[in-house]
Amino acid sequence: MPCAGVTAWHSLMGGEPLAPGQTALTLGTGALSLFVVQFAKMLGAEVIATTSSAAKADRLKALGADHVVNYAENPEWGLTVRELTGGRGADLVVETNGPDTIEQSMCAAALYGQIVLLITGNPRRPGIEISNAAYAASLATIRRVFVGSRAHFESMNRALTLHGTRPVIDRVFGFDEVHEAFRHYESGAAFGKVVIRVAA
Ligand SMILES: NC(=O)c1ccc[n+]([C@@H]2O[C@H](COP(=O)([O-])OP(=O)(O)OC[C@H]3O[C@@H](n4cnc5c(N)ncnc54)[C@H](OP(=O)(O)O)[C@@H]3O)[C@@H](O)[C@H]2O)c1
DSSP states (O other), X not given: OTTHHXXXXXXXXXXXXOOTTOEEEEESSSHHHHHHHHHXXXXXXXXXXXXXXXXXXXXXXXHTOSEEEETTTOTTHHHHHHHHTTTSOEEEEEESSOTTTHHHHHHHEEEEEEEEEOOOOOTTSOOOOOOHHHHHTOOOEEEEOOSOOHHHHHHHHHHHHHHTXXXXXXXXXXXXXXXXXXXXXXXXXXXXXXXXXXXO
């Protein structure tokens, strides 16, 4: 909650907050993106989510996503997002990937939309490059977010309590199953948080 949850809340509420009736786009089914789906629906927005898995697509819809696009089958998923929004594009894109996805996110974003870029700039990973063509075709604002403040945490918790929203937990492992827990997370099969229970 204090990391993925707060980052998702800050992404939607910092800057120009997501308004009811606007469209938010999330990438993949990491825990952060699932929080964005839940919060954006709570705020009365339309949600478009991407995933590489048909089974996860069903779970995204059950969580509240209005549309799901398979990015593995459809490398031009940015154009599909535009089509789903009647050509307008998503008002806010929560960009959890970066180098491989930024240009499609720019294509998917509305004119003067917001792209909240969350990757933290690991020097061992490739940096973000934007081609002239992608740059020229988009007027979206790229905003950086690093987790959030205590005030974000408190306002998020008030909203969660009011709406009775629960975080998505994939599986809970015992402390003696820590290796299995990490292997399960590493497999990419999880939908939601992989939890290791620490005995009180
Ligand atoms: N800035 C900050 O303050 C902050 C805070 C927390 C996290 N983060 C960053 O936010 C990102 C997400 O973190 P997380 O822990 O929620 O998730 P995660 O576990 O890193 O996300 C894994 C998921 O990403 C999806 N994915 C992988 N490649 C993709 C692609 N090319 N296009 C779209 N989706 C793709 C896959 O979804 P499917 O299996 O559905 O295909 C995969 O299951 C990480 O980069 C993390 O470092 C930043």
